[in-house]
Amino acid sequence: MMIDTAELTKTFHGRGGCRGITLQVPEGCIFGLLGPNGAGKSTFVKMLAGLHRPDSGRATILGQPLGRPEARRKLGYLPELFRYPDWLTPAEVLRFHGRLGGLRASDTRTPAFRSRVRDTLEKVGLSDVADRRVGGFSKGMQQRLGLAVALLLDPELVILDEPASALDPVGRYEIRSLLKRLRDQGVTVFLNTHLLEDVEDLCDEAAFLHKGELLAAGPLRTLIGGAGGSGPNWRFRLGGWLPETWDELNSDLGVQSFRLRLAEQNDAGDALLTACVTDPEQAGYLCSLFVRSGLTLFESGPERYSLEAWFLRMTESRHGGDPK
Known part of the structure; x- marks a missing residue:
């Protein structure tokens, strides 16, 4: 596991934060952390990044105990709120962070590192402003x-x-493409x-x-009941009913x-009919049955549930004040 936590807890004078978080993040995936404002997400992220020390529990990052320098060298982190000195250029910011990441000053002046800086700025769409002052940048x-x-x-993580x-x-589309x-x-x-x-x-x-x-964790399509793929419920839009x-139909179904x-x-x-099926072949059988019965089949496919609806259901099920 790239991230593995067990009962990880951090509170602030006994309030807020997050408590008893046991979570595994597999290698080579994009993992989303969701929750309303004040749910404890940023506290959890800052523990992973080494900015908060847990009160209790354990965690490993890239197979190393939380906070180990060996893990931090392979970790890239973007905080929610940050600001770089206005007088620096993007290239200078990256050279500075190269030093913070363990490179020697002489390493950051080599052609290889300058090439790395150019490539990195190109990835995020800033290659044309590499020598402009950060103070004039938009958010x-x-x-x-x-x-x-x-x-x-x-970084590996x-x-x-x-x-x-x-x-x-x-910009959001470009960043999503980059993350993929x-x-x-x-x-x-x-x-x-x-x-x-x-x-x-x-x-x-x-x-x-x-x-x-932590209320739920797992594959996204499993959590929200089939979003992005097939689930047990299948929809049929029909005409001529x-x-x-x-x-x-009940007579034709027989023992099925x-x-x-x-x-x-x-x-x-x-x-609109819905059916609980075990596989797409059963859905195909129903489609043929509807057509043989003289119905017009306009649409057939797995039910899809929105993440927004799932998010609201999860929040409303635990309605109440959130920790800070």
Whole structure:
């Protein structure tokens, strides 16, 4: 596991923070950390990055105990709130962080390192402003520079705290594309974000924190009941539905049991049916049955649930005040 925590706890004078977090993040995936404001997400991320010392519990990062220099050398981190000195250029910021990452001053003046800086700035869309002063940067450009710092030393694990919060739609698309390329190259990305559409598009797995507690964790499609793939429920949009159609279908089904249910029906003869199936082949059988029965099959496919709806259900199930 790239990240492995057991009962990890950090509170502030007994309040807020997060408590008893047991979580595993597999290697080579994009993992999303979700939860409402004040859920304890930033506290958890700062413990992983070594900025908060846990009160109790244990954790390993890249197989090393939390806080070990060996793990930090392979970790890239983008904090939620940061600011670089206005008088520096992006190239100078990266040279400075190269030194912080363990490089000697002479190493940061070599052609190889200058090439690395150019490549990193190009990845995040800042190659054209490499020699401009940071003080004139927009929030989105600052965010891109922070991401460049996190990627500079080719980390195996990247922890990003709200990486797209200040970006416009084009910038968010570019950063999502970059994160997908990183995953394809074997880099593990741990993403703390409020942008649910980014999680739906990017994440292989996710976890949900609320009031400092871990409520759910696992593959994204499993958590939200089939988003992005097939689940046990299948939808059929049909035309030509008549009052007697239901009895005819039940007769044709015979001993087959699909838990077929009429979800919607209107006066024009349009109907929506749902069925609990074990595999797409069973859904295909039902499609052929509907056609043989004289119905028009307009649409067939697995039910899809939105991450937003799941997020709201999870939050409302534990409604109450959140920790700071």
